Amino acid sequence: MRKKDATNVPKGDLKTPKQDLTIRNKGGRPRKEKSDQPKSIWELHKEMNDKKSSSVTRKCISCGMETNSESRFPYAESNIYMSNGHRLPICSNCLNALYNIEDMKYESHRETYRRLCMMFDLYYSDKMADYAYRDSTDNTRMTIYCKKIHTPAYFGKTYSDTIAEDGGLFLSREVETEPKVEEPIEPVDPDNDIEIPQEVKDFWGFGMQNKQYHFLDVKYKAWLQKVDATNDPAYESILQNVCRLELQIQEAMADGGDISKLSREYNSLLGSLKLQPKQNDVKEMTDSMCFGNLIKEWEDNEPIPEPEEQFKDVDGIGHYISVWFLGHLCKMMGVKGSYDKVFDEYREEVAKYTVEKPEYDEEDEGGKFKGLFSPTAKEDG
Template sequence: MPTTFYVNTNPLFSTDKIQICKKCISDHIGSKESNGYEDRIKSVLAIMDKPFIYDAWASSDKDWSKYIPQISSLSHYKGKTFSDSVFNSTPEYSASDDLNEYSEAQVTLNDDEKNKYVSFWGKGYEIDDYLYLENEYETLLSSYECDSYAQEMLFQEIAHEKLSIRKAREANKPTEKLLKTLQELLGSSNIKPVQETGANATEQATFGTLIKKYENERPVPEPDPMWADVDGIKKYVQIWFLGHLCRMLGINNEYAQMYEDEISKYKVDAPEYVEDDDAVNS
């Protein structure tokens, strides 16, 4: 993926984007099971000047990839900073709330947000559907490389397909065809588990194996003609190092002569003036 960044809302920074990419932030935060996970979340939010809202955090399954889209997108969090953080559960929301249990009375979108979601995801979805799609899309962007518009479209379709599977399961409907389509989309995006395993194996290969792979798949291009002859490098050293050194030390040998012959190509002789005979006689 082209390297992506979060929008900057910290007035201490003059840039439009936080100057730490999403992947680097995700790598720094680490896994949910790691020690200090929540503390690192809070330190990152402090840098971004975004609030830590405990109930929203709990409803996001305490998952950074699910929490940050809510805090960044939903209207009732706009304008809030890290100083507005709530670190304990409040009666306003239950910590057991899940994203799909929000109702329009709890979560509202302003016109700009609605237009943004409808433009990107299409019409006909509930608010929690849009949030789910946005979460899945952000997770894909932060987890895999996305370096083209085609890859973005595939990630978008994967999010759609996961939502369809989710709704089918909630309605106790069969999901075989939907899962098959999802597998095809994952394959087209080159992020199926078997493909990831192959990529990891390449990363863990020995240096010699990698060199062989690069030589076979991405060979070194032909050198510039002036550098194609290896002996030309030898001659270069003989003239400009040995020849010049001998010339400085007053040693007359073949290297000094090679240097004189080469340097003569770049010399300019002063013009000789011949006086006119008439001018002399006068």
């Protein structure tokens, strides 16, 4: 009996189930289909960190500065900055300037740090705030704080962790049994409560409110504690403009306006006064100085103290040079006046080693000795 040709059998008559060979791997085992589940936030976090930060152009939301350098933007643990390489969208200069503006609204530095951490979803700690305030200046308050919390001990922590450590966002309150009757409060103008001396108004010019005069006077005195502008009118004028710009930035931010132009002008003035953070960096300052200017900087700021009397000239080299070099030179050149003391020391020291010819009278033995051996005595003999 002839075998049935397999090619003439209809495909639908095969009792074996069809198998999709496209889903088999080289070993013959079925391959697992890829799931369509979305990637977790940690996978996205890893992918963003694997990207080269130099290829990302960042822009400051305050001054509008654009750069490829990620070091100009402080690091933040919050995942809302993941697409920005976990960098804040505001540059270091604007962040520090924002701290100084917010600091005028609060009584302590802890409250200012807490407000900015709340604003940018940063982890807040009283201990870190005290350390950052101690180790920073007015131009580096927030950048130093961001560096201190960017450690393994605070990895992944945000302001949500601060809320959890404080006991929750909404604290429990006692329910009042009787409704509280609020008394009407009379509007008070805080501008009338500030007394401004006339010399302050003359210094800043007329046409401003008392609270504006008070703000300018406080900021100007604070700047004078860091720089000396009393002997240079040009320096003083630039410092006045810095204070005026700080007032304009604060008022613009309170009204919700754009401060990018004001921030650029503010940074430019700080650069002319050499008060920017990069200009205050001691390492960069010493690297750019020649050896003579570096010695002058040390002598002006940290001079060597005057030694005690017993340690002024321990080995006597100072006295040696003063007597045998300077004193002898004064004698040769006939110099007097301010070098009389040196010349007197020189004469006293020379007198110790000077031999003078002895003089004898006729009556003493020296005279007899001279008479015996004198030429006249030989002629008489």
